[in-house]
Amino acid sequence: MPGPKDLDPSTSPRALLGAELRHARENAGLSQRELGEPLFVSASFIGQLESGTRRMQPDVARRIDEILGTNGFFERNCLAANKSRYPDHFAEAAEAEAVATTIREYAPLLIPGLLQTEAYARAVFRGGRPTATDDAINELVAARLERSRLLDDPTSPMVWTVLDEAVLRRKVGGASVMSEALRHVATFARNRRVIMQVMPFDAGAHMTDEGALKLMSFPDAPPVAYLQALGTGQLQDDPATVARYELAYHLLAAGALSPRESLALVASVAEDYSHEDQQP
Structure with a gap:
């Protein structure tokens, strides 16, 4: 049976990775608590990974691959899923x-x-990063306005x-x-x-x-x-x-x-x- 394909970072990678985790966990016959125990995390943490509200770190991804036998899928794809415009x-x-x-x-x-307004956000970032380039500040401001x-x-x-x-x-x-x-x-x-x-x-x-x-x-x-x-x-x-x-x-x-x-x-x-x- 073919394994899952690597995720496309342009199509909600965090949500896709979470959906793949839920699918792999259920195929292995494990509950969220049972998967969480060897990872030393709670069932709610596994639920948050599966829903896409928490990011999967590489060390956790590596252990998930070992436990679920997913041949490195989660370790390969967690980096793409974790790309962010934010600090x-x-x-x-x-x-x-x-x-x-x-x-x-x-x-x-x-x-x-x-x-925040654009001018307020710019003043906040400039005050907190007095040596940052204008391009760096512009990128931070754009990300903040996108959030709004x-x-x-x-x-x-x-x-x-x-x-x-x-x-x-x-x-x-x-x-x-x-x-x-x-x-x-x-x-x-x-x-x-x-x-x-x-x-x-x-x-x-x-x-x-x-x-x-x-x-x-x-x-x-x-x-x-x-x-x-x-x-x-x-x-x-x-x-x-x-x-x-x-x-x-x-x-x-x-x-x-x-x-x-x-x-x-x-x-x-x-x-x-x-x-x-x-x-x-």
Whole structure:
């Protein structure tokens, strides 16, 4: 019986690789848990590989080939499936985001990537990479704007973001850039495309004080949490860990301004930046 053909990288390679994994696992008579045990990963991790929400690393692919007897198929094809326009530490999260049905995010310092304008994104990347070439910055900006096309669909994914007040007050790119960026966020909220709240400074300490948090859920795979720090990022899929982060997010939202109050604050700060930009 002929083995599977190598995957064409132009046709959703991650999804194809996941489908081939499910097919090979079922042909071997193994459950997701039984395949995961010798790999020292959870059944939910195998499910995420099969659904295309997690990337298959070469060492895992090599062991899968050994266990399932697939003659190096997964090791050969995982590199093509892992090609990405995004920085390595964020690539897996961006690709999971693209197939998520709900995205909940706490942003402590910057407007979330999905909601950024071109000028704001450019200022963010230039600030973080002061020696990068213009071509490199242009490529990063283009990838970020491509991500934002997820919001072209009027209903899916459901996006709920909580912005720390610091996001509003940090003058990224100058007053005119901030005015445009905050008006952009306000438009999404006003059009009910995004649920947006603001955590005000006077709310004090809260459970997510230590950094950014993104929670994603999927139609055919367990939810994940993404934690990001300087030049690093990690997806968490342990159910107990994800549940703890989900609780933290709900408590955060409960302590934030209401969506109506948040929209009024964002619009007011955007107007302040607009007036500042017009001053001689």
